Amino acid sequence: MKTKKITVMAMCTALAMILSYVESQIPSPGVPGVKMGLANIAVVFCLYRLGWKEAAGISLLRVVLVSLLFGHVASLMYSAAGAVLSLLGMIGLKATDRLSCVAVSVIGGVLHNVGQILMAWVLMGPNVVYYLPVLIFSGTVAGVVIGVLAGLIVKRVRPSA
Template sequence: MRKTKKLVFMALLTAIALTIFVIENQIPAPVPIPGVKLGLANIITLVTMLLLGKKEAGAVLLMRVVMGAMFAGSPSTLLFSAAGGLLAYLAMCLTVSRFDERQLWIVSALAALAHNAGQLGTCALVVKTPGILAYAPILAVSGVITGVFTGFAAMYLVRALRNARN
């Protein structure tokens, strides 16, 4: 892909990820458990990684986290989503080449687990109350469920985008 085309594509992906992130923030939490959310914006991180590469996915993620905190969150949410996002990104980088595209849901579930672990760990440090680690089991459950879901979404999106480009 030519340099300019790639830059435009990355900007587009960032904008889409940001829009998803902001809209998801407006949806009331489906269950009253802190930290449980769909994580739909991670679809874009995965798609970017598969279509463009790891470095590019990292750039899109970084921009989304920073701008997402500016548009939708507060300084405190920036810390949590950065910690979660970074761990999820590392999990994706380490596992994405070990699975084929049809197994993307596995990569995504592992990334979601890493994300929730990072977020909960940061939360426990920030409030200095280890008691909130009681949320670990339910965050593991929600990570697997939402991760599998976003993984399949990312897989279909990658297929559609590949076809569209040809």
């Protein structure tokens, strides 16, 4: 059982990293922080299939590894702030059991963007707040797409570990 869980977690981490890389190749629409959040598919899947500790581990590991491999030093701080806030929100919301993984993913997407804005506020001053409306909007839309995809995968992949 334990070996299987470690293997599934490793696969999810690898998947999250690949998805991050794929996403980094998609041209950005011109506003910093607007993105799909493809890697969150793996995190939401883990949250529902393995548990919150495993999902948090995978998400944080991905952030560190991806920033070291493909990003710059600054990107680690923004991603980490986004990932931590996003994880807290998703884990808390899932625990209430009132919402499906779509809403959980939406909250994750929005809070990821809010976390990045907060970090940008700390590093660069309060003017970055002007990005907040568009980032809440884009986080919501991306969160719906990611949540629906993750929901399909959770439903179709046989429970393990």
